Amino acid sequence: MDGERVARVWLSGVGEPGDVGVWRLVEKVGAVEAMAAVQRGRVPREVGVTEKRLAGLRMRAGAFDLEGALFICAQFGGRVLVPGDAEWPTTLGHLGEAAPLLLWVRGRADLRAVCLRSVAIVGARAATPYGTRVAADLGAELADRGWTVVSGGALGVDGAAHRGALAADGTTVAVLASGVDVAYPPRHEAMFDEIAATGLLVSEWPPTAHPTRPRFLVRNRVIAALTKGTVVVEADLRSGALNTARHARDLGRHLMAVPGPVTSLMSRGCHDLLRAAPPHTRLVTCAEDVIEEVGAIGEGLDRPDGRPVLPRDHLDPDSRAVLEAVPATPRGAPAEAIAAAASVDLPTTRSRLALLAATGFVDRTRTGWRLRTPHTPPTPDP
Amino acid sequence: MDGERVARVWLSGVGEPGDVGVWRLVEKVGAVEAMAAVQRGRVPREVGVTEKRLAGLRMRAGAFDLEGALFICAQFGGRVLVPGDAEWPTTLGHLGEAAPLLLWVRGRADLRAVCLRSVAIVGARAATPYGTRVAADLGAELADRGWTVVSGGALGVDGAAHRGALAADGTTVAVLASGVDVAYPPRHEAMFDEIAATGLLVSEWPPTAHPTRPRFLVRNRVIAALTKGTVVVEADLRSGALNTARHARDLGRHLMAVPGPVTSLMSRGCHDLLRAAPPHTRLVTCAEDVIEEVGAIGEGLDRPDGRPVLPRDHLDPDSRAVLEAVPATPRGAPAEAIAAAASVDLPTTRSRLALLAATGFVDRTRTGWRLRTPHTPPTPDP
16 A cells, blocks of 8 residues: 555544645645654644644544554455545545545445446435335435435435335445444444445445544535435434535535425425525436436536447456446346356446446346447436 | 496306407407497407307307396395406406406405405315315415415315415405306305305306306416415316416416425426426425515515505495404404404404405404504514
């Protein structure tokens, strides 16, 4: 692991993600020198790290076990992404001084590729049966149309959205406020394992880190920044989902909300968003509405000629093998047949098909996957 | 009854309300001469009444019993309003060539006065329990704040809105597609009697006329034109309520819709309105939201100094007697006490209090009515 990456791991373990002072320090002198500066106890005054904050960082430095974190990450097959990596989502740069220094990632998918065509579905933990039903339907239908479902892995709306995407054999990304090896909430342990098998668990916090209330809020900006838009399914007036919504709006992302009964407290946050002053939150009732909003023409997501957004030789070997095995017939072939033909295991095949769909190489059909031919509409009815 | 009024009764009984040709003819030569022209079978070519249409009018002339209609109207204590009458709502002029020639009115309230501060609540006949609950709540809460509830008298949302207003001792106006003496739907006969006792039944069709499908649609423009804004509570995609909504939008009235579960077919029309291109339909969840929309500052409804919109000497004798009996105390007095003090019967007192509230002379309190003093907020929490 290169020195820059190690230094970022150290800085993000010692500092707290979202700390603008540390970000400015890295921006000014680079991560390696920033680490050394913190260790020395002297940083350029103009980055805005106070003496007190610096003392705090140095105290935490004693407690942070860098080698231990990297060892645990290697054990569960995780990886560390930093800006400049091919898999680093460039959209995180829109966060400016609040951009993450690094991401810990667990799972088979390519983060940047699957987020090219992704939507965040967020909402209340104390969701009603209506909210979880709508979230699961949206998750499944968006996955069906080749969209990646990003959420926060929480109980209620988040979990329902992830499960909907999983049920549709789609790709889903859980952005956590804990280490990607920590099952929080514990009830979601099996779901997180399932997500890692085809999609991704993502976090700014090192392995074994536990979530805190402020961390959930800091995490939300990453959900908003990774995606083309955020859908709030249910939210009471003080829901954290409204914080994600604010980030989406501030970042110029599409902000959408699902209406509900005006008699339901859990829809009040959504209705407030929909009643707020411009820029308007878009009312959405189904996946089609969401795609109409985030996939608007002129978005630069699909090339006008319907060609893939990545050159074929940028694909990894597994993706190329899977792509070779996808038929051009209108009905396509199921993932199982493609996996067999490509000699690639089924979970890997599924995650690569999602990547190939997100980047415009293949399309879903009712029964499987087919090659996309130029000038084919990008997302036909599955 | 003056000749002009009689001629309008004849023309509206012989023609069909909403007929632009007849309206143009009246506009051009006056109602008396228009009637004579139809009877003669010769009308100026430029008004656009075809030979065939003229023949149709003359055929219907033989079947229309003008004296009979006026006799029945007198029996149930109704009246005929025409443009220029003090009670004629001038906002109907916004309909241009589609404006009514006259209105048949049954009930104690003053149409123009009660419509000064009025909102239409419309929606599906096949409303869900959610829709009728929301309509009734909105009707009651708007009535509580001194707003008149206008609707179409139909089953479902309309009926619930009227009943909500009645339950709150408020004023409600049913604009019918039948004669104001015809109980359609029959199930609403008792409700119509109750409406007439304190509010109004209004129609463009003469007594005994029965409703037809086209008449419901023609009627809708009057609902939209009489009110400051229209709230659609529930509507499927082909609901007549969306026709009223279109009229409201075309007339530059405030258009509002209540959201509901995205899983409910009966909320689809509302969600479509809320998703439509600008001018935007406003999402409303309660009476407060509605009043915020229709009672916006700068609407010209309330004078900035909080004074009444009508001079005191324009009031009818009953209204003046009731006004004399309203106390200036903060808690006010209940309608029963005011009726006794004014020596006016209770239903009349109630309808006059609604008029006085609409015109800015009195305000509702928790327990009754009080004089509005200049600079008092116009609609305090009841």
